[in-house]
Amino acid sequence: MPVTSDDGLRRLLDMTPVAVIGCSSTPGKAAHEIPKYLQRHGYRVVPVNPTADEILGEPAYDRLADVPDDVELVDVFRPSSEVGGIVDQVLARRDDRGDVAAVWLQLGIRDDEAASRAEDAGLDVVQDKCMKVEHSRLLG
Template sequence: MAFENPPRERIKTILEQTKTIAVVGLSDKPDRTSYMVSEAMQQKGYRIVPVNPNVESVLGEKSYASLADIDEPVDIVNVFRRSEDTVSVAEDTLRMKHKPSVFWLQLGIYNEEAAALVQAAGIEAIMDRCIKVEDSILRPKQ
């Protein structure tokens, strides 16, 4: 069966219930998409937890080398990595101390194997969607 993203109403509910987003591949360079999207989400009130072994902090938040290093609960793991790299990110997600509710692959990123891994563990998957765009459409005044 081919993968399908949850319906828009479900995505809206996910975003309304989300407080903390771990962002895998968050760059500390302001001209990068990962930075711009995360900054916009932070300005909308979401807490951003950077996951990038090459930086100490991003957007005023401590950066973690891997998802497994995060001690606090996160609601969404948002991924800015190539599609072919997302299976290992899904595996890292499953090793987290606190399992997130959602595994979200950004616009242009799609990997059915990664989605199947997290879904088998009860984590919802969203692929090939920009979290900032979805939030702007579904929650315009938040």
């Protein structure tokens, strides 16, 4: 089952570090401002973006597999058409390292088939919700 209840969302909002797939180095973009907000609220943000070396004062990694530290939640800022491949990367990382517990697809991003695969593997999944909005509403 996808995570939709406030209790479930609160549980996911307690997870850190957060790997942000598609984290942007461009101020003003949601993929920059939302991770910046999370960072200001105590989250360890791990940017994943192959076109940047550093974002928000943190080293940026080309792929999720390149992140050397444990990751508890993967926050996705990429088009819905890329979610299947991202879930494949998450599942491979989980099989290899066992560290990812949840996938959060930001507002406007969803892929029911990929979400089902992630859930079948034991991951919690949120689709089409903004992490900043939910954090502000539930914990702010």
